Amino acid sequence: MNPSRFLLTGLALGAAVALNAKIVTKPVAYEHAGVKLEGFLAYDDAKVSADKQAPGVLVVPEWWGLNDYAKGRAEQLAKLGYVAFAADMYGAGVVTSDAKKAGELAKPFYGTPLMAERAQAGLDQLLATGLVDAPRVAAIGYCFGGATVQALAYSGAPLAGIVSFHGSLIAPSAEAVAKTKAKILICHGAVDPFEKPEDIAACKKALDDGKLDYQFISYAGAVHAFTNPGADELAKANGLGGAIAYNAAADKRSWNHMKAFFSEIFAKKK
Amino acid sequence: MNPSRFLLTGLALGAAVALNAKIVTKPVAYEHAGVKLEGFLAYDDAKVSADKQAPGVLVVPEWWGLNDYAKGRAEQLAKLGYVAFAADMYGAGVVTSDAKKAGELAKPFYGTPLMAERAQAGLDQLLATGLVDAPRVAAIGYCFGGATVQALAYSGAPLAGIVSFHGSLIAPSAEAVAKTKAKILICHGAVDPFEKPEDIAACKKALDDGKLDYQFISYAGAVHAFTNPGADELAKANGLGGAIAYNAAADKRSWNHMKAFFSEIFAKKK
Numbered sequence: 001m002n003p004s005r006f007l008l009t010g011l012a013l014g015a016a017v018a019l020n021a022k023i024v025t026k027p028v029a030y031e032h033a034g035v036k037l038e039g040f041l042a043y044d045d046a047k048v049s050a051d052k053q054a055p056g057v058l059v060v061p062e063w064w065g066l067n068d069y070a071k072g073r074a075e076q077l078a079k080l081g082y083v084a085f086a087a088d089m090y091g092a093g094v095v096t097s098d099a100k101k102a103g104e105l106a107k108p109f110y111g112t113p114l115m116a117e118r119a120q121a122g123l124d125q126l127l128a129t130g131l132v133d134a135p136r137v138a139a140i141g142y143c144f145g146g147a148t149v150q151a152l153a154y155s156g157a158p159l160a161g162i163v164s165f166h167g168s169l170i171a172p173s174a175e176a177v178a179k180t181k182a183k184i185l186i187c188h189g190a191v192d193p194f195e196k197p198e199d200i201a202a203c204k205k206a207l208d209d210g211k212l213d214y215q216f217i218s219y220a221g222a223v224h225a226f227t228n229p230g231a232d233e234l235a236k237a238n239g240l241g242g243a244i245a246y247n248a249a250a251d252k253r254s255w256n257h258m259k260a261f262f263s264e265i266f267a268k269k270k
Numbered sequence: 271m272n273p274s275r276f277l278l279t280g281l282a283l284g285a286a287v288a289l290n291a292k293i294v295t296k297p298v299a300y301e302h303a304g305v306k307l308e309g310f311l312a313y314d315d316a317k318v319s320a321d322k323q324a325p326g327v328l329v330v331p332e333w334w335g336l337n338d339y340a341k342g343r344a345e346q347l348a349k350l351g352y353v354a355f356a357a358d359m360y361g362a363g364v365v366t367s368d369a370k371k372a373g374e375l376a377k378p379f380y381g382t383p384l385m386a387e388r389a390q391a392g393l394d395q396l397l398a399t400g401l402v403d404a405p406r407v408a409a410i411g412y413c414f415g416g417a418t419v420q421a422l423a424y425s426g427a428p429l430a431g432i433v434s435f436h437g438s439l440i441a442p443s444a445e446a447v448a449k450t451k452a453k454i455l456i457c458h459g460a461v462d463p464f465e466k467p468e469d470i471a472a473c474k475k476a477l478d479d480g481k482l483d484y485q486f487i488s489y490a491g492a493v494h495a496f497t498n499p500g501a502d503e504l505a506k507a508n509g510l511g512g513a514i515a516y517n518a519a520a521d522k523r524s525w526n527h528m529k530a531f532f533s534e535i536f537a538k539k540k
Contacts, residue, residue, distance in 0.1 A: 190486070191478055197471065207490065208461055214490040215523065216460070218474070220483050253485065253534070260526050 022046065023078045025071070028085070029092065032121035033114075038092035039125055040071045041085050042078035048131050055160075055266040056132035058123050059086040060145030060152075062228065063106040065095035069228055070142070080259070083131045087122025089148065099238035106144045110168075116155035119148050123157060136160055136266045138182075140258065141167060143225060146186075153182040161265040163187065163258045165227050169195055169203040177210030184214035185261045187254035189222030193243050217257060219250035226250045292316065293348045295341070298355070299362070302391035303384075308362035309395055310341045311355050312348035318401050325536040326402035328393050329356040330415030330422075332498065333372040335365035339498055340412070350529070353401045357392025359418065369508035376414045380438075386425035389418045393427060406430055406536045408452075410528065411437055413495060423452040431535040433457065433528045435497050439465055439473040447480030454484035455531045457524035459492030463513050487527060489520035497521045 028039045048054045057077045061070035070086045077084035088094075090105050109115040123139065126132060138161045141149035146167015153162045154172045156179030163185045172180065184207070188195070207214045225231035225244035229251075235244045295312045318324045327347045331340035340356045347354035358364075360375050379385040393409065396402060408431045411419035416437015423432045424442045426449030433455045442450065454477070458465065477484045495501035495514035499521075505514045 184490075190474065190484075201467065204460065204488070212490060213519070214460075214488075216488040218484075218486040220454075220477065220485065221481060249483070253530075256530050257527070260523075260530060264523070 023075055025075060025078075028125055030088075030121060030125050032118055036092050037088040037090075037121070038066070039085055039088045039122055040066060040074055041083075041126075041129060042071075042074040043083040043129075043131060044078050044081060047081050048083055050130045053131055053133040054081055054083050055136035055138070055262070056083045056085070056126050056129075056134075057262075058119070058126050058137070058139040058149070058152075059084055060089065060119055060122070060139065060141035060148040061086060062142045062225065063102040063144035064097060064234075065090050065102070065105065067095045067097075069230060070145070073140075073142075080262075082262075083126065083129060085122060085126035085129070087119060087125075089118050089122075089145075097234060097237060099234075099240060102144075109144070109148070113155075115148050115151040116157070119152040120155065120157055123152070123159075134158070138162060138262065138265060140165065142227060143167060150184075153180050153184065155179065156181065161185065161261060163261060165254055166192060166222070166224050169199055171199075171203045171206035172210060172212070173206075174210065177206070177212060180210075180212055183261075183265055184212060185257065186214065186216045187227075187250075187257060188216065188218050189224060189226045189247070189250065190218040190220050191222065192224050192226075194224050215257075215261070217254070219247065219253060222247040222250035227254060293345055295345060295348075298395055300358075300391060300395050302388055306362050307358040307360075307391070308336070309355055309358045309392055310336060310344055311353075311395075311399060312341075312344040313353040313399075313401060314348050314351060317351050318353055320400045323401055323403040324351055324353050325406035325408070325532070326353040326355070326396050326399075326404075327532075328389070328396050328407070328409040328419070328422075329354055330359065330389055330392070330409065330411035330418040331356060332412045332495065333376040333414035334367060334504075335360045335372075335375065337365045337367075339500060340415075343410075343412075350532075352532075353396065353399060355392060355396035355399070357389060357395075359388050359392075359415075367504055367507060369504075369510060372414075379414070379418070383425075385418050385421040386427070389422040390425065390427055393422070393429075404428070408432060408532065408535060410435065412497060413437060420454075423450050423454065425449065426451065431455065431531060433531060435524055436462060436492070436494050439469055441469075441473045441476035442480060442482070443476075444480065447476070447482060450480075450482055453531075453535055454482060455527065456484065456486045457497075457520075457527060458486065458488050459494060459496045459517070459520065460488040460490050461492065462494050462496075464494050485527075485531070487524070489517065489523060492517040492520035497524060 074084035139149040140163040146164030154176035159182040226247040344354035409419040410433040416434030419432040424446035429452040496517040
């Protein structure tokens with residue numbers, strides 16, 4: 001076989017593998033503080049195995065709970081070659097599209113250690129798969145989940161980075177700063193009515209004072225939930241028009257910014 | 271010749287061309303409002319020609335004038351396949367590393383139409399090369415040049431986008447907003463002492479109120495001039511320690527964000 005033929009065969013083989021790639025998804029039951037939970041694991045079994053570990057990404061859902069949107073993000077991450085685990089924060093099957101109910105579900109987590117602890121339980125599940133290259137793990141989250149991944153980072157979790165998409169902003173305390181290992185990417189809707197300018201300023205000041213490694217990106221015209229294509233319908237059903245809405249440009253840009261961030265934080269040390 | 275051999279020959283040819291690629295650079299004399307100027311053109315003549323036009327990027331230098339740093343950025347852009355033109359704002363050969371002198375040189379431009387007009391003269395030179403696919407043109411600028419590309423966009427220049435790196439922020443008037451065609455990327459040092467929080471807030475408010483398409487990125491720990499590897503030396507020589515400094519992480523990240531922005535704004539309509 002001459003070298004040129006060999007090269008072409010290799011190319012054809014590579015294409016065949018890519019075509020046969022299958023995203024494996026499965027529910028994963030676990031428990032935290034007496035609550036039965038069910039997360040959602042996704043990875044590409046053509047790219048990832050116990051012998052061929054990949055970077056891992058924890059996905060923390062919006063306040064609606066672990067719905068199809070959050071699961072879809074895990075699948076997207078799996079297609080990028082990552083091992084993704086969408087965490088369950090509320091309890092197996094607890095999902096709502098009612099904002100009042102969602103607010104009640106999310107409330108016990110805000111400002112309490114439970115937020116980071118429940119997320120950590122999900123992170124533990126991700127690491128327990130044996131598929132993840134442990135120094136290369138990140139957490140991303142949406143809205144409530146964006147706040148959660150901040151809380152998780154500030155609890156000292158062993159993360160290379162976090163990405164908050166339209167998350168409620170948490171200004172870390174000096175104690176939290178001292179524990180933080182993760183690099184931080186905040187993807188924020190520039191006209192998100194849920195985040196007041198003074199809260200944004202307080203968050204940035206705490207990050208600056210703490211000398212944490214962060215990037216804060218504001219996307220023009222984007223309000224809360226800008227990454228969720230279902231946001232407009234949820235807004236309509238809950239009387240939240242103008243406050244939550246999908247924004248295709250901001251969605252695409254923030255996803256690309258996340259990918260660039262992952263390229264940086266998941267780069268192997270030379 | 272069988273198809274596989276043909277493909278390989280094509281690949282080999284491609285590789286050879288890439289190896290032989292040569293970045294053409296040349297000074298370009300021009301004039302604006304009676305001032306003799308000399309800009310700096312850079313492009314890859316293996317990728318770009320009058321028959322094979324490429325996106326164009328105008329580069330507007332820091333307040334030091336058209337120095338090697340700005341020319342280096344034009345060359346980097348040329349390596350990415352763009353036609354780059356580093357504009358001369360002050361006059362042929364007028365360059366300084368003295369902050370007092372730089373301040374004097376920059377002063378007549380701030381807040382006057384001259385800023386956009388002088389930049390437009392550079393843009394005209396870029397377009398006059400005949401190498402540029404005119405709907406795909408952007409302008410980037412550093413510090414003073416960052417302000418300048420904002421002013422250029424707000425003057426209604428036919429730009430697909432602008433990128434301001436540690437530029438002084440300009441809050442566009444309603445009249446300016448109405449004229450603006452460019453998408454906007456602001457790359458900002460989170461602890462830049464030259465930009466006060468109230469000025470940042472005023473700029474963002476004007477962009478939000480005007481519904482302009484922008485992204486505003488703050489980079490942790492970065493001060494003024496964070497993209498310029500020579501900033502520390504310039505700081506030392508000018509007693510500006512702490513106010514201007516190179517930041518390798520913010521430099522790399524903002525360059526990558528610019529590249530992603532270009533991918534978006536230079537994408538051909540399908």
